[in-house]
Amino acid sequence: MATKNPEQVQLKSWKKTSDGELYINPLPVRIWHWLHAMGFVVLILTGIQIRYTNLFNVLTFETAVKTHNWVAFAVIANYFIWLGFYLFSDRITVYHPELNPRKFFDKAFEQARYYSYGIFKGERSPHKVQPYDKFNPMQSITYQIVMLLVVPVQFITGIMMWDIKRFESWIAMFGGIQVIDTVHVLVFIFFLSFTMIHAYMGALGQKPSTHFKEMFTGFEEEYEE
Amino acid sequence: MTASTRVSGAMGNTRPVLPSLIIFLIFCAIFNDRLYAQPVADPAAELAITKNTPADLGTQLEANLKQNNKCLKCHSREKIKTLESGEELSLQVHRDDFTSSAHGEIACVSCHEAIGSRRHPSKKTNITISSRRDYSVEMNQSCRSCHDKKSTQYEGSIHFSMVGQGSEKAPVCTDCHSAHAVETMTVYQPETGFPCKKCHENIFIAYAESVHGTARISGNVIRDKHIQAPICSDCHRSHEVTAVEIGDTLRSQCFGCHENVPLLHSQWLPNAGTHLDIVSCAVCHAPFAKHRFDLHLYDNIAQVPVNQQESYKLFQQQLQDIEVGGNVDPLAVWKLIEESNETSLPANISLRGRMEVRSGVWAHQIASKSFAVRTCDSCHQAGNRQALDVTVSVPQQDGRIQRFETDREELDSVGAMKSISEFFAIGGNKNRLLDILVLLSLIIGVAIPVGHFTLGQMIKEKLDRGEQ
Numbered sequence: 001m002a003t004k005n006p007e008q009v010q011l012k013s014w015k016k017t018s019d020g021e022l023y024i025n026p027l028p029v030r031i032w033h034w035l036h037a038m039g040f041v042v043l044i045l046t047g048i049q050i051r052y053t054n055l056f057n058v059l060t061f062e063t064a065v066k067t068h069n070w071v072a073f074a075v076i077a078n079y080f081i082w083l084g085f086y087l088f089s090d091r092i093t094v095y096h097p098e099l100n101p102r103k104f105f106d107k108a109f110e111q112a113r114y115y116s117y118g119i120f121k122g123e124r125s126p127h128k129v130q131p132y133d134k135f136n137p138m139q140s141i142t143y144q145i146v147m148l149l150v151v152p153v154q155f156i157t158g159i160m161m162w163d164i165k166r167f168e169s170w171i172a173m174f175g176g177i178q179v180i181d182t183v184h185v186l187v188f189i190f191f192l193s194f195t196m197i198h199a200y201m202g203a204l205g206q207k208p209s210t211h212f213k214e215m216f217t218g219f220e221e222e223y224e225e
Numbered sequence: 226m227t228a229s230t231r232v233s234g235a236m237g238n239t240r241p242v243l244p245s246l247i248i249f250l251i252f253c254a255i256f257n258d259r260l261y262a263q264p265v266a267d268p269a270a271e272l273a274i275t276k277n278t279p280a281d282l283g284t285q286l287e288a289n290l291k292q293n294n295k296c297l298k299c300h301s302r303e304k305i306k307t308l309e310s311g312e313e314l315s316l317q318v319h320r321d322d323f324t325s326s327a328h329g330e331i332a333c334v335s336c337h338e339a340i341g342s343r344r345h346p347s348k349k350t351n352i353t354i355s356s357r358r359d360y361s362v363e364m365n366q367s368c369r370s371c372h373d374k375k376s377t378q379y380e381g382s383i384h385f386s387m388v389g390q391g392s393e394k395a396p397v398c399t400d401c402h403s404a405h406a407v408e409t410m411t412v413y414q415p416e417t418g419f420p421c422k423k424c425h426e427n428i429f430i431a432y433a434e435s436v437h438g439t440a441r442i443s444g445n446v447i448r449d450k451h452i453q454a455p456i457c458s459d460c461h462r463s464h465e466v467t468a469v470e471i472g473d474t475l476r477s478q479c480f481g482c483h484e485n486v487p488l489l490h491s492q493w494l495p496n497a498g499t500h501l502d503i504v505s506c507a508v509c510h511a512p513f514a515k516h517r518f519d520l521h522l523y524d525n526i527a528q529v530p531v532n533q534q535e536s537y538k539l540f541q542q543q544l545q546d547i548e549v550g551g552n553v554d555p556l557a558v559w560k561l562i563e564e565s566n567e568t569s570l571p572a573n574i575s576l577r578g579r580m581e582v583r584s585g586v587w588a589h590q591i592a593s594k595s596f597a598v599r600t601c602d603s604c605h606q607a608g609n610r611q612a613l614d615v616t617v618s619v620p621q622q623d624g625r626i627q628r629f630e631t632d633r634e635e636l637d638s639v640g641a642m643k644s645i646s647e648f649f650a651i652g653g654n655k656n657r658l659l660d661i662l663v664l665l666s667l668i669i670g671v672a673i674p675v676g677h678f679t680l681g682q683m684i685k686e687k688l689d690r691g692e693q
Binding site (some may be wrong): 050051052053054060062065066069115119120121161162163164172176177178181182185186188190192194196199200 | 663
């Protein structure tokens with residue numbers, strides 16, 4: 001999809017409340033995000049139960065597996081809400097406001113400096129959230145890798161393990177069920193820390209509640225100058 | 226000398242020849258039957274059952290009984306023959322047992338072909354028999370003359386293989402059917418366990434107490450329904466008895482009656498098809514059985530477990546070579562497979578896992594469906610799995626399985642990803658390296674937020690102090 005000029009998109013469809021709030025997260029994004037979040041928490045917990053039945057006994061193995069499978073399919077279906085929304089709307093610019101690698105890495109470095117130092121001094125985030133330019137460069141690259149690579153890998157390996165016999169030839173092609181399971185667990189290991197860090201960073205807005213509120217209502221308060 | 230002289234000379238010698246001719250003719254008259262008789266036909270062939278008309282059969286039967294009476298005249302009495310081995314062989318045939326047997330109307334010489342009426346051994350022409358066992362094995366061939374199909378089936382059995390290897394216990398025809406009191410098929414009933422129980426008593430007891438055995442004994446009734454409960458031969462066959470092998474031979478026997486098993490299991494069991502492939506029925510349906518995790522060699526091209534075929538012989542020999550003190554390391558097996566796949570082995574072989582019960586006795590303790598194990602923990606819980614035996618099995622030439630113990634820790638090692646890449650029980654075997662990474666991820670997930678927050682607070686305090 002062609003990238004739009006930020007100046008053009010800024011003029012197009014901004015919604016602003018009387019309180020000066022910006023409409024950052026449309027309804028499909030919010031629905032997808034919270035379903036995805038809840039699904040992931042359940043998948044992580046049931047995944048831990050499945051793998052560590054000798055340590056935890058909250059659910060029986062059978063219940064944990066069945067819950068894991070059903071929730072996983074719900075999360076897969078939900079993924080297509082995200083994919084469909086961004087493929088068929090002009091909001092895809094939140095990931096690529098402009099394709100300028102040099103500028104992108106400069107901004108990413110600036111953002112990393114902010115998180116590691118500037119934020120403690122009470123500086124403003126170098127990235128100003130806009131409806132069509134929502135993510136800072138660090139978020140943008142991370143979410144694209146996660147949503148276009150890591151999450152699909154988890155879906156594919158999970159589906160293969162859901163019906164081993166049906167995907168027998170595919171499993172053999174990738175090196176056997178041990179390999180498939182190991183990849184699935186490695187991605188789980190990544191998401192385990194990612195989810196915790198993601199939740200923490202969600203609290204690093206202007207106020208700790210700013211981004212959470214934004215994800216519920218869709219509106220984000222403008223910075224107080 | 227002229228020609229006339231020679232003739233007259235010959236005529237002059239006729240008188241002394243005449244008495245010799247007369248004596249010769251008398252001799253011929255007396256011993257005519259011995260000198261010019263046709264070769265004696267094989268009595269067995271004479272008396273063998275042929276496809277004749279009922280009238281012919283009647284005549285044949287009459288001849289057989291007449292002939293048998295001659296045999297039984299002596300052999301119904303106690304007679305002992307001392308064999309080369311020093312054993313004593315009773316030559317007695319109990320008349321009633323024989324005449325009421327399935328072979329009661331068949332001539333003795335049909336089986337004992339070597340002992341025709343005119344070739345009966347005497348003290349001078351004694352037949353030497355090395356041992357009772359050798360004689361029984363030798364007599365197997367007599368059965369073939371009428372029971373060709375069954376004999377061929379038997380020759381494909383584990384029993385026949387063991388006989389060939391010199392086993393003294395493996396059964397020949399007469400061990401199951403007896404020599405002279407041959408019973409009809411109706412005798413082979415589970416109530417008695419005959420004839421399998423004679424060698425497999427423990428297994429028969431387990432069977433008799435199982436859902437199959439009790440149903441059969443109680444008249445084939447389960448939950449007020451008539452069912453045809455299996456006896457030994459229904460699953461193991463009667464003559465082509467195969468070794469308890471790796472693969473789905475026995476599973477397909479179960480499915481023969483329980484044909485809706487895949488459907489029923491798929492309604493509640495995740496990955497039902499895979500479970501049915503790698504977990505033997507008895508693991509769940511014999512609830513008190515102890516389990517064993519067995520690694521076996523699988524031919525990925527033929528899609529069958531490696532068996533005793535000629536093409537695997539060299540490979541099997543190599544497997545024997547890597548055995549150390551009864552133990553085999555799966556990783557060593559895998560390395561051997563890798564090397565063999567590149568060089569000598571005409572197949573793509575991998576090492577696959579299978580959950581089994583530890584003994585044949587447990588395999589027969591099949592309980593009613595309501596007692597079947599439905600919890601997953603025995604396989605999918607690492608703690609429980611520690612109680613398992615883990616073996617590497619290698620098929621032998623006769624179809625039997627040789628099992629080597631192995632280190633169960635191997636299943637949890639990083640190397641297992643290669644050595645047993647085709648098998649994985651979630652929660653059951655866990656890669657220890659991944660466990661460490663899970664812990665590390667958890668620590669990172671907590672440490673980064675806590676560290677970042679703490680650092681922020683410290684910097685803020687420092688800045689606040691600086692402002693003051």
